[in-house]
Amino acid sequence: MSNTNENGAMLTADGQPLKRSLATALRRQKIRALLLISPLLIFVLITFLFPIGSMLFRSVENNIVVEILPETVVALATWDGKSGELPDETIYAAFAGDLQRAAKNKSHTRVGLRLNYEKSGSASLFKKTARQAKKWDLETDAPFKEKLIAAHKGWGEVEIWQTLKTHSSRYTAGYFLNAVDMRKTQNGPEMQPENRQILIKLFQRTLIMSLLITVACILLGYPVAWLLANLPRSQSNLLMILVLLPFWTSLLVRTSAWKVMLQQQGVINDIFVALGMIEESGRLVMINNQFGTIIAMTHILLPFMILPMYSVMQTIQPTYLQAAKSLGATNWTAFWRVYFPQSVPGIGAGSILVFILSIGYYITPEIVGGNKGVFISNRIAYHIFQSMNWGLAAALGAILLAVVLILYWAYDKVVGIDNVKLGG
Amino acid sequence: MKFTKTVLVTVALSLPAGLALAGSHEEMTIVSWGGAYSKSQLKAYHEPYSAMTGVTIINDESAGTAVAKLRAMKEAGNLTWDVVDVEAGPAMQLCDEGLAMEIDHDSMLADAPDGTPASVDFGSFIVSPCFIPQIVYSYTVGFRNDMVGSTPPTSICAIFDTETYPGKRSLKKGALSNMEWALLCDGVAKADIYPTLETEAGQDQALAKLDTIKDDVIWWSAGADTPQLLADGEVVMGSTFNGRLFALIEEDKQPVSMLWDGQIYDLDGWIIPTGLSPEREARALDYVKFATDTQRLADQSKWISYGPTRASSAALVDKHAELGIDMAPHMPTDPANSKNTFLMNYAFWADYKDDIEGKFQAWLAK
Numbered sequence: 001m002s003n004t005n006e007n008g009a010m011l012t013a014d015g016q017p018l019k020r021s022l023a024t025a026l027r028r029q030k031i032r033a034l035l036l037i038s039p040l041l042i043f044v045l046i047t048f049l050f051p052i053g054s055m056l057f058r059s060v061e062n063n064i065v066v067e068i069l070p071e072t073v074v075a076l077a078t079w080d081g082k083s084g085e086l087p088d089e090t091i092y093a094a095f096a097g098d099l100q101r102a103a104k105n106k107s108h109t110r111v112g113l114r115l116n117y118e119k120s121g122s123a124s125l126f127k128k129t130a131r132q133a134k135k136w137d138l139e140t141d142a143p144f145k146e147k148l149i150a151a152h153k154g155w156g157e158v159e160i161w162q163t164l165k166t167h168s169s170r171y172t173a174g175y176f177l178n179a180v181d182m183r184k185t186q187n188g189p190e191m192q193p194e195n196r197q198i199l200i201k202l203f204q205r206t207l208i209m210s211l212l213i214t215v216a217c218i219l220l221g222y223p224v225a226w227l228l229a230n231l232p233r234s235q236s237n238l239l240m241i242l243v244l245l246p247f248w249t250s251l252l253v254r255t256s257a258w259k260v261m262l263q264q265q266g267v268i269n270d271i272f273v274a275l276g277m278i279e280e281s282g283r284l285v286m287i288n289n290q291f292g293t294i295i296a297m298t299h300i301l302l303p304f305m306i307l308p309m310y311s312v313m314q315t316i317q318p319t320y321l322q323a324a325k326s327l328g329a330t331n332w333t334a335f336w337r338v339y340f341p342q343s344v345p346g347i348g349a350g351s352i353l354v355f356i357l358s359i360g361y362y363i364t365p366e367i368v369g370g371n372k373g374v375f376i377s378n379r380i381a382y383h384i385f386q387s388m389n390w391g392l393a394a395a396l397g398a399i400l401l402a403v404v405l406i407l408y409w410a411y412d413k414v415v416g417i418d419n420v421k422l423g424g
Numbered sequence: 425m426k427f428t429k430t431v432l433v434t435v436a437l438s439l440p441a442g443l444a445l446a447g448s449h450e451e452m453t454i455v456s457w458g459g460a461y462s463k464s465q466l467k468a469y470h471e472p473y474s475a476m477t478g479v480t481i482i483n484d485e486s487a488g489t490a491v492a493k494l495r496a497m498k499e500a501g502n503l504t505w506d507v508v509d510v511e512a513g514p515a516m517q518l519c520d521e522g523l524a525m526e527i528d529h530d531s532m533l534a535d536a537p538d539g540t541p542a543s544v545d546f547g548s549f550i551v552s553p554c555f556i557p558q559i560v561y562s563y564t565v566g567f568r569n570d571m572v573g574s575t576p577p578t579s580i581c582a583i584f585d586t587e588t589y590p591g592k593r594s595l596k597k598g599a600l601s602n603m604e605w606a607l608l609c610d611g612v613a614k615a616d617i618y619p620t621l622e623t624e625a626g627q628d629q630a631l632a633k634l635d636t637i638k639d640d641v642i643w644w645s646a647g648a649d650t651p652q653l654l655a656d657g658e659v660v661m662g663s664t665f666n667g668r669l670f671a672l673i674e675e676d677k678q679p680v681s682m683l684w685d686g687q688i689y690d691l692d693g694w695i696i697p698t699g700l701s702p703e704r705e706a707r708a709l710d711y712v713k714f715a716t717d718t719q720r721l722a723d724q725s726k727w728i729s730y731g732p733t734r735a736s737s738a739a740l741v742d743k744h745a746e747l748g749i750d751m752a753p754h755m756p757t758d759p760a761n762s763k764n765t766f767l768m769n770y771a772f773w774a775d776y777k778d779d780i781e782g783k784f785q786a787w788l789a790k
Contacts, residue, residue, distance in 0.1 A: 109520035120779040123520070124771060195628075196779075198786040264592075265657045288642050371597070371643055371788040382785075385489045387778055388517065 056401075059179075059394035062172040064114045065164065068107050069098040073168040081162040081186045089145050092155075096133060096144040103130035117389055118174075118183075119163045125154045162186050175395035199379065199396065206375045207403070209294060210358040216298040217305040217354050218347060225309035225346070229316070247303040255364045258296040262287040262368075288370030296368050297358055304357060305350035312346030348415050356404055376400060450479045452506040452707055458485035459648075460671055464727030465509075467745070469715040476714075479707065490514065494523045494697055503699055506708045509558070512551045512691040512770050513777075519554035520774075524695040525705070526553045532709055534717040536736035545718075549691055549733045551770050556694040556712055557733035559724065562756040562765070563601040564687035566669040567661035568654060569679045580686025580764075581609035583661060584633065586640050594650045594662030597643035599784035600773060601663060601688050604766065606633035608686060618772045627780055631787050643788070654680050666756050670729035674747055674754070684761040690768045691733065729754040 010018035066073050075094040079087045102108035112126030132151045141147060149156040166186050167174060174184040181197040182189050191197070224243065228236050246254060261267050264283045272278045286292055316339060324334040362377040369378070376396060383393035411417070454470070456462045462483055470481045484505065486493060491514045497503050510518065518524035527533075529550055533542035543550060549557040567577055572589055583593050583605065595602055607617045607626065610633045620626035642659060644650050650664035651672040666687065672678050694716070696708045714720065721732035722740035729751060732738065741752050752758055756765075 106522055110522070113517070113520055116775065117778050121775045124775045127520070195631075196782050196786055198782070198789050201789060263656065263658050366645060374789070379785075385492045387781065388491060388495070389778070390495075 055394050056398050057394075058391050059175045059398050060171045060173070061391065062167065062174070063170060064110055065168045066170050068102050068111045069095065069164075069168075071095075072098045072164070076161070076165045076168060079161070079165065081158075081165050084158055086145075086156065086158055087161055089143050091161075092145040092148055093138075093142060096136060096148060097138050099126075099130055099133045100136060100138065103134045113388075115160075115163055115167065117387075117392075118167055119160065121154065122160070122163070125152055125160065128152055129155070172391075175391040176399075178392050179395040179399055199376070202374070202376045202379055203399070203403075206359055206377075209290060209373075209375070210355050212294055213297050213301060213358045214305075214351050214355045216294065217302055218351065220298065221302055221305035221309055221350065222343075222347070225306045225313055228306070228310045229313035230318075243303055243306055246299070251300060251363060252367075254300055255296055255367050258292070258299070258368060259287060262292055262295065287368050288373070290369075290373040292368040292370070293365050293373035293375075296364050297361060300364060301354045301357055304353045308349035308353065309343065309346035312349070313343050316342045344415075348411075352408070352411065355407070359404060360400065450477075450707065451482060452479055452704070452711065453482045453484050453504055454507045454509070454711075455484045455487050455490055455505050456509040457487045458483075460667065460728055461730075464724050464730075465715075467727050468720055468723035469711075472720075473711060473714050477710075479711075491517055491523075494518060495521065497697075498523055498699065503697055505697055506700065506704055507711060508695050508697065509692060510695055512555060512557075512693065512768070513773055515555040515693065515695050516552040516770055516774055518695055519552045523698060524554035525698045525700075527556055527696070529556070532713060534713055536718050536734065538736070540736065542716075545734045545736050547735065549693075551691065554695050555691075556696075556716055557691055558693040558716060558721065559730035560689055560691055560733055560757055561730045562666045562687040562689050563596070563663055564666045564669065564756065565661055565663050565683040565685075566650070566654060566672065566680045567683060568657065568659075569681055571657070571660040576681065577661070577683060578685060580605055580683065582683070583663075584609045584637055586637055589660055591660035592640055592642050592653075592658060593637070594642045594644050594653050594659045594664075596663060597645045597788070599777070599780045600768070602634060603627070603630045603780060603784070604688060605686060606630040609633065614766060617766075618769045621772070621780065622776065627783060631783065634787070651676075651678075654678065667728050667730050670754050674744075674749065682761075684756075685764050687756055687761070687765050688768055689756065689765060692730075693733070725751050725755065729756075731755040731757040 012018050012021045014021075071094040072091065075091040076087065079091055099108060102111065108126050108130040109123070112123040115122035115126075129148065129151045136144075136147065154160055162185075166184055172184065173189075177184050177189050178192075179199055181192045181200050183192055224239070228239055228243070230236075231239065259266075263269070264285065266287075268286065269278070269283045273280055273283065278284065286295070320338050320342070321334050324338045325331070329337065359375075360377050361375055362381055365373055365375045366378055366381075369375070377400075380393050380396045380400075383389045383396070408417075454465075456465055462485065466483065470483070473479065474481055487509050490508050490510050494505070494508065497505070508524075515524065519526070529543045529546065530541045533556065535541055536545045546557050549560070551557075565580060565583060567582070567589075569576065571591060575588065577585075577589060582589055583595070603621055604617055607620055607630050608614065610629060612620050612626075612629075621630065642649075642653060642662075644653075644662070644664070647665050647668050650659070650662035651668050653659045653662055654672060655676065655678050661683070666682070669680065669682055673680050673682070694712050696705065696712065700708060716734075718734055718736045719740065721734050722737040722742070724730070725732055725737075725741045726743065726745040732741065738757075741755065743749060744751055753760065756762065
């Protein structure tokens with residue numbers, strides 16, 4: 001039946017070598033598969049990877065100074081900022097020219113806002129000086145050193161020139177330094193003054209609290225998942241609805257409900273007082289602190305722990321336990337040596353889900369966290385919406401992303417990602 | 425079959441109608457704060473304007489994040505907003521970033537009825553060339569009548585007096601307003617507050633004063649928080665926008681009173697984004713001219729206790745449209761309420777917000 005050519009290679013019915021024919025068929029299949037997933041792939045690229053990439057790029061991008069004050073940046077390259085002496089007239093003249101052009105197309109305020117993140121007062125310094133710079137004649141009005149200092153005494157301080165020089169590069173590590181409570185100075189990276197340090201503390205707090213929430217979810221979720229998997233169907237269905245019902249309720253509603261429950265004039269305190277367990281004057285503070293955040297977030301994230309655990313436990317054969325017991329194991333030994341190891345993949349999946357979700361949580365800590373229960377994401381939101389320092393927000397986001405990826409990698413090394421099961 | 429037919433017929437009938445609507449019908453998106461405030465704008469501005477011109481107004485309630493969103497829209501090149509309601513500080517920032525259009529107040533806005541040009545009528549409330557003033561509101565304090573004993577507070581410094589007024593107080597989770605009050609109650613003269621805050625020592629002094637009540641404070645981030653906390657009896661007193669307290673006292677009838685002392689005036693107004701198409705820009709300007717004329721600003725005060733920014737509107741402030749009470753005594757600018765006030769120093773905060781807010785947040789997290 002089979003044909004061969006003169007070299008002895010196999011041929012198909014139409015005379016093509018079998019190898020090539022197979023390769024063509026395979027390629028066609030691959031293209032078809034690629035075409036099938038291409039809508040999703042393009043969608044993910046456009047709406048997910050590209051925006052994330054462009055947002056992360058902002059953490060190093062620093063075009064504003066060099067684009068709006070190009071000649072000043074070139075001139076400043078020759079100036080030694082560490083000497084502590086003011087730059088000479090050529091630099092002032094270059095700056096006067098840049099500032100006048102910037103003032104005419106109204107971009108001077110953008111440099112001011114950028115440098116104001118580094119040195120308070122820069123915003124008004126640029127704004128006030130530009131008003132006068134617009135009227136100068138660049139040919140005849142020299143020297144500009146005196147003119148600029150007369151326009152605003154800030155230009156007579158060496159600090160503003162040092163700031164300008166330090167932050168004039170097109171790409172900067174400054175935002176990443178800021179993100180770990182450091183700052184870029186002309187002498188290299190330095191720690192922020194003590195009263196500005198906050199972000200490292202917030203990163204630590206975010207990690208520790210997320211860990212606590214994950215552990216709380218494991219402890220609370222495990223027995224529920226076990227019940228779900230082992231109760232008769234009619235009862236377990238009811239239990240499942242009880243688990244899912246809060247899951248389907250709006251996040252905001254659940255968080256606000258915890259406010260009503262936990263506040264000092266709230267339900268729980270009222271019950272304690274009514275039962276005489278605490279004094280009227282000694283009502284417990286359970287919200288607007290870390291405790292409140294942990295309670296509310298544990299409740300909100302619990303279904304993400306229970307559901308993976310449940311789907312794994314469902315597959316554990318009860319016969320194993322019976323066999324262990326019939327061989328003389330106590331209830332505890334049977335559970336600990338036989339049942340528990342089989343349920344670990346469910347714990348692993350649930351923990352990853354809960355931990356990664358809680359590390360990036362924003363709205364619940366914002367509402368119930370007070371001042372000590374807020375997360376790093378609340379700071380990111382602040383820099384996106386309030387201070388408008390998107391570079392710093394991007395650097396914080398990049399670090400958070402890196403932390404999650406490192407933890408995921410570490411988890412893979414220790415537990416093995418193959419041991420994670422979301423079901424069956 | 426019958427169902428499919430019905431659907432087809434409906435689609436066929438509504439399609440031309442929909443197309444016609446998109447073709448001739450004018451729409452504009454106005455961004456504001458929502459709640460009672462948006463309602464006051466709906467009643468005083470949007471409804472009469474729509475009735476007059478046939479323009480449909482869509483209210484978008486994202487004013488709280490307007491600066492960030494406008495910047496993102498500009499970068500994406502897809503501007504969907506026509507007129508935006510912002511506070512004076514963010515308006516200055518938008519102007520500096522080139523995201524808001526500069527306004528010639530005299531030629532683009534209506535004169536007062538007696539012919540006074542708009543720039544004089546608004547006076548010092550025009551804090552930025554892009555800013556079209558609308559209302560004066562204030563950060564002020566309300567207290568529970570039943571929790572302050574027989575000596576209700578009369579001074580803003582009651583927030584620092586935990587001996588006379590024990591219990592929690594709610595303050596804004598931010599430096600603005602708190603730093604000013606802290607210095608004022610630490611003995612700094614009103615005129616010296618902002619110069620003092622410029623210095624490291626002054627900032628430390630304010631934070632040290634706030635440190636004395638740190639454990640007694642619930643920090644709020646939404647304007648509705650303090651009214652809620654007061655209504656629940658969670659706090660003995662708390663700061664918020666004066667209009668929120670008005671609603672709590674007069675509409676919800678809660679046992680709460682206004683302190684007014686030491687209130688900090690802030691402004692709210694319109695900006696028009698840069699980069700609108702000529703016809704959208706013309707419509708936005710037409711709307712703003714209508715919405716900020718003397719009568720319209722006075723009309724808004726029938727719905728909410730925020731003061732009109734035009735001098736010529738003050739005399740026209742009338743009764744509340746639903747409650748029927750006289751609105752003048754509830755305005756932050758009423759002489760009886762404004763014995764001890766100060767105006768937010770926008771130029772100062774534009775320069776020092778990043779630094780002081782950074783320190784404040786670090787202090788808060790400690």
